[in-house]
Amino acid sequence: MADVMRSTGPEEEPRDNAAAEHPDGEGGGRSRGRxxxxxxxxxxxxxxxxxxxxxxxxxxxxxxLARVYVIPSQSMEQTLHGCTGCQNDRVLVDKVSYRFTDPHPGDVVVFRGPETWGQNDFEVPEPSNPVVGFLQGAMSLVGFGSPDEKDFVKRVMATGGQTVECCDDQNRMIVDGEPLNEPYIYWEPGRSDKQPDFAPITVPEGYLWVQGDNRNDSSDSRFQGGGGLNGAVPVDHVIGKAQLIVLPPQRWQSVSDFDPQSDAQSLGAPAWQAxxxxxxxxxxxxxxxxxxxxxxxxxxxxxxxxx
Known part of the structure; x- marks a missing residue:
């Protein structure tokens, strides 16, 4: 009887304890797997x-806060790239800044075209396939959908109360009697580098006068609605300020907000806010x-x- 007790009872317990104490045993393997x-x-x-x-x-x-917009128009060349057959820029548009301040001369803004404005200088074909239409709508939520023909991107030349006209004897825009300093202007090859003249226009309060950097290939305040006061854009139509070019990667950079009404950079939002x-x-x-x-x-x- 003593031999039976030694061969069964005392030896079984150490085996169980060993299996519990050593993680490499059968029990440890099951635990790790679980x-x-x-x-x-x-x-x-x-x-x-x-x-x-x-x-x-x-x-x-x-x-x-912010949204990514695609730029398919050449009107802001070469600040923003957008043309048929090229890789259009996508810009991050800040929606926060203008909740605390109004647009400033030199700001590049995205806005909804007012009723006096026609469509943009590009067309977006409507998808015939409903699945494609749904996917485009979903992609627009994350900033990669088709551009809206009623959304424009231009640079602010003058704000409410200021008088704008063109041009002096050096082909410079004039605001409140002073010529503008515009280093960002792009003269597209094959087009005239003479800006079309127009008589002085006082921008109404709460409105903006906007123009494209590609100065003679831009449908802007000078021409929309027949020009004049009809070309001014209500401030409450502004969606936000273009801050960064986020795509394509080789174009990643901030968007210049150089103030054309002074020789120094705009006193608006500092660069870190971009x-x-x-x-x-x-x-x-x-x-x-x-x-x-x-x-x-x-x-x-x-x-x-x-x-």
Missing amino acids: RSRERKGSFWRELPILIVTALVLTILIQAF GLPAGVGLAAAFPVVWTGRRITASLRRRREERR
Whole structure:
């Protein structure tokens, strides 16, 4: 009887303890496999949450902070590239700055064309396939959809109360009797480098006078609505200020807001604000994702406690 007790009872317990104490044993292998499967399962469960969170943040950022716009028009060459058959620029438009201040001379702004303006100098064909139309609408939410024919991008020449005219004997625009300093003007080869003259126009309060940098290939305040006061743009039609060229990569740079009414840079928003909307969005993403992970971990612990 003593031999039987020594051969069964005392020897079984050490084997069980050894299996529990050594992770390389059979029990440890099962535990590691279970943890690995849980980690993989957790990743696939969290992936849809991360995707939805990213999409929601993108939509909110573009609705309230900043949005990417495509430039398919040559009117802002060579500050912004846009032409048939070339890789059009995509610019980050800041929607925050003009909630605290009005557009300033020299700002490159994106705005909805007023009723007196016609369509832009490009056309966007309507997709015949409803699936393609849906995808274009979805892409527009993240800034990669087709451009809107009623959205324009121009540079502010004068603001409400100022008188603008063209031109002096050196072919320079004049605002309030003073010639403008415009180093950004582009004279397209094959076109005249003489700006068309027009009589003095006093811009109404709450309006802007805007023109393209490609000075003689731009349908702007000089011509839209027949010119004159009909060419002025209401400030409340301004969507935002073009701050950065984000695509193509080789064109990545800030958009100049040189003030043509002075020899120095505009006293508007400082350069560091150019990346503010993108920085805010990036900073907001971390706490949102961190909170989501904490909630997921808490739910996982509760499930394990119930087992």
